[in-house]
Amino acid sequence: MPKPTKICYIIPEYNKDVQGHFYHHYELLKELSKKLDIFLIAETGNKKEKAEIKNIHIQKFKFLPLRIIESLILILKARKRGYNIFYTHYSYIGAINAAIVSKLFKGTSYYWNCAMNWLFRQKTGKRIGYILSLKWSDYLVTGSKKMKEEYASHYKLKKEKIKILPNWINLERFEPSSKKEITNKILFIHWLSKRKGADMIIPIIIKLKDLIDDFQITVIGEGPYKNSLEQEIKEKNLEKYIKIIGGVPNKEISEYYDQNDILIMPSMEEGFPRVLLEAMAKQIPYVAFNVGAVNEISPGPARKLLVKPGDIDKFAYNIETILTNKELYKEFKKSEKEQVKKYDIKKVAEKFIRKIK
Numbered sequence: 359m360p361k362p363t364k365i366c367y368i369i370p371e372y373n374k375d376v377q378g379h380f381y382h383h384y385e386l387l388k389e390l391s392k393k394l395d396i397f398l399i400a401e402t403g404n405k406k407e408k409a410e411i412k413n414i415h416i417q418k419f420k421f422l423p424l425r426i427i428e429s430l431i432l433i434l435k436a437r438k439r440g441y442n443i444f445y446t447h448y449s450y451i452g453a454i455n456a457a458i459v460s461k462l463f464k465g466t467s468y469y470w471n472c473a474m475n476w477l478f479r480q481k482t483g484k485r486i487g488y489i490l491s492l493k494w495s496d497y498l499v500t501g502s503k504k505m506k507e508e509y510a511s512h513y514k515l516k517k518e519k520i521k522i523l524p525n526w527i528n529l530e531r532f533e534p535s536s537k538k539e540i541t542n543k544i545l546f547i548h549w550l551s552k553r554k555g556a557d558m559i560i561p562i563i564i565k566l567k568d569l570i571d572d573f574q575i576t577v578i579g580e581g582p583y584k585n586s587l588e589q590e591i592k593e594k595n596l597e598k599y600i601k602i603i604g605g606v607p608n609k610e611i612s613e614y615y616d617q618n619d620i621l622i623m624p625s626m627e628e629g630f631p632r633v634l635l636e637a638m639a640k641q642i643p644y645v646a647f648n649v650g651a652v653n654e655i656s657p658g659p660a661r662k663l664l665v666k667p668g669d670i671d672k673f674a675y676n677i678e679t680i681l682t683n684k685e686l687y688k689e690f691k692k693s694e695k696e697q698v699k700k701y702d703i704k705k706v707a708e709k710f711i712r713k714i715k
Contacts, residue, residue: 372403472629501630532639550581555624
């Protein structure tokens, strides 16, 4: 029986109580470990947590120079143990070190990213690290055809050096609920920043008040815009229309979809948003700005209701349309059920193995 392929998988954080999308990686790693021999490197995390895969090295970096050195040491350790495939998610320090080790000691480095960073000015250090990750890695891995074209165009990358691998969803964890009655409950789950549309929430509420008599938006997430959002709510006396929950571990997020009728994602920048996969799996209709790969991954009814970035009037109107049109609501849910099957974690794990080997 042939030995399983060895891969060194590098992520920024290993913490099963994480609020963001990294929790999906733990599920993928568990699935991949059935067929791959995985050496996991996490830059930060809870060292007491037990891994569900064969090897794990969790190192908490405190200072930037030390972080670079410790990252390099762990990657060299992986290479010494026979791991010659390096797959880095987001971390530019991990990606740069993996690229260097791969070039010096006959390995292959993959760097995953799916952010529209060309739209926003990064700090100089981060921008340099990001560009080097893109240029030095043997392959960039991104989520969709559109994002591949964008990366090739903005960063002058050769298309043959860009691989496409979609994000994934554990359909068992996001089993749809039996909720039938529409109660005009709206959900926002994301990092609270202008980049992710947190500043659009209040304008959407103000417009929606003219269209729907009774509704409430539940906001889940932390971020730099949280204090501003809370202040805006008080200044405009909108407490009745919005509730801020704060951060919630992703492993517990499924139940919040059950309590709501529709998801909103007014992000000005997205790559391959996992919240839309979660919404599709839960069969919760959504309204989103048409950015990144959103159109590409959405089912037919959703595509018709995507909104040009920044168009608050249309955004609010489409929310009202979905909530008040029962036939459209049913059609939306049905199309989500079929569309999300493409991103089932088991299918994507098989694609991962074929792409990375």
